[in-house]
Amino acid sequence: MLNSVESSCCPQKSKVRDRILEAAMGLFYRLGIKAVGVDAIVSEANTNKMSLYRNFESKDELVLEFVKAQEQTFRERWRAIMAEHAEDPKEQIKRIFEALVEKGLAGGSFGCSGANVAVELRGEEHPAVTHIQQTRAEVLSIFCQLAADAGATNPQQLGVTLVLLYEGCVLSRLSFAKEQWPALQVAEIVEQLLNQNCTQ
């Protein structure tokens, strides 16, 4: 009920909290939400269940925090790509897809955490899911904006195409054997798409 009286001088809440969240994020991402119990989390974080429930209301809140944190790093990654190639929207788009493939090929890649959570939580009404859907809508509008910036003849349609390709790449990671993952060839596809559908 009372939300910790902002004790004396501490800026960060605690150390354990971070450890627990980090452990949970790793396990949730690798194995899935339902496949990971709180016991596994606290053990991975070298702590105990009480410390978990002193910092989080429930496992569900931990899931929500996991999703938020993943979105945060996702946004930062995109922002970095954008910054690297400011004023060159075509290059920005291409870099987004290149980064996607690099990430997907790296060891320990299991697709998109958000989408995976949405799959596991279908049938429940979980706050994390609406969160994920909002972020997805953002991604779509970003692609549309980029398409417009790149001088697309039909920005909205190109944006939708790009987001579908993007989702196709990310979400099919777990359905294909790694060597047959079709995303491996997405770079040239996107390049050609941009050339065909943008004036200039």
Place this chain on the structure above:
Amino acid sequence: MLNSVESSCCPQKSKVRDRILEAAMGLFYRLGIKAVGVDAIVSEANTNKMSLYRNFESKDELVLEFVKAQEQTFRERWRAIMAEHAEDPKEQIKRIFEALVEKGLAGGSFGCSGANVAVELRGEEHPAVTHIQQTRAEVLSIFCQLAADAGATNPQQLGVTLVLLYEGCVLSRLSFAKEQWPALQVAEIVEQLLNQNCTQ
């Protein structure tokens, strides 16, 4: 151990088996594998746990059977579409995407069962997963074949593009709010793609 002595004259093994499998399929698809327990399945099938374990070795076998059955109906649906527009590969491709959107918009749609299972079973080594990956590879080669039949200048690339769009549509169903699902506009995208990349 002994596999049922092919008793006298019965072609189908039993009625309960079908009921159980059907109930399991519905629940697995709607709620997910991990979210559904055997008790829920037998209750939905109006039977009992013993009948389940007399017909299936384990829940895992039930999952595998679920995946196989889904693939079966999936193949048949595609075959029907192909048959409807034989000798017109462009139309076949377009119809595949139209059917996809129709299905996705229908009530009680939760994306692709196979992909969802692959997500839920990541981190485990489950026979169903390799099964799913094989089917996925098939889909890719079908798209490539269709692209070639349609007279694509680069059939392999067009095939990959189509499969990425396809996966993007199907797998993003749960990550987007229904009204914002980008697949709604995939028909025109595919049409334009075919016009741009096929001679004839």
Place this chain on the structure above:
DNA sequence: GGCAAATGTTACTGGTCGGTCACAAGTCCG
């Protein structure tokens, strides 16, 4: 009718789940 196979019933196992309790031990700072 009678017999055998298929189904149903009840209760049970051992394990794990998310979550909580009271209490002990550690840490930090004045």
Place this chain on the structure above:
DNA sequence: CGGACTTGTGACCGACCAGTAACATTTGCC
């Protein structure tokens, strides 16, 4: 030092999990 706050410990709760045993009932076929 002492006192306050943060962590750790171990036992525990009720619920559910997948799977099994022994026994009763129904079904279908000769």
